[in-house]
Amino acid sequence: MDGTVSGGRRVSASCVTDGPAGYVKVTRLLFCLILASTSGSAAGQICTISSVLDGDSLRVHCSQQEEMTQVRLAQIDAPELRQEHGKASRSFLRFICPVGMKVRIESRGQGQHKHTLGTVICNEINANIAMVMAGHAWAYSRYSPATKMHKLQDKARANHTGLWRRPDPVAPWEFRKMGR
Incomplete structure (x- = not known):
């Protein structure tokens, strides 16, 4: 299954897996993401990461602001830290x-x-897309109904990538409803 990403380029989510077990090859994934994410657009604010809070949030310092800004990756929802796969999700975001x-x-x-919702580009890699392609986050239906993110999520699930290795992973919004 293919998806169109930033800049109109197409990327196949199958490029993130290798072999029947769906094992993620990080270097191959990053190469695919660089190709997919490079948009030629310099729009946006340049900031420095001060901490990665979880799989879909980070704290950054932007030169035009005195205070740190918390950024939540738009259109995705990663497992909570106390949830299964939560720490692995944060580790992957810290890696990229x-x-x-x-x-x-x-x-x-x-x-x-009151945090900033946004797309985070790290070394020309769209981190939002990377998290879903690698199976470390869900496409967040509440804010991105029927989008390319869902197609990428479906491919990660079909390949048993990341959190999709488990038969029935619990979505973060369901985990939060359970009050865990």
């Missing part, structure tokens, strides 16, 4: 967007907790 890295934040507005 390490602390100290300069990143481009393409703001999509404010979230319900």
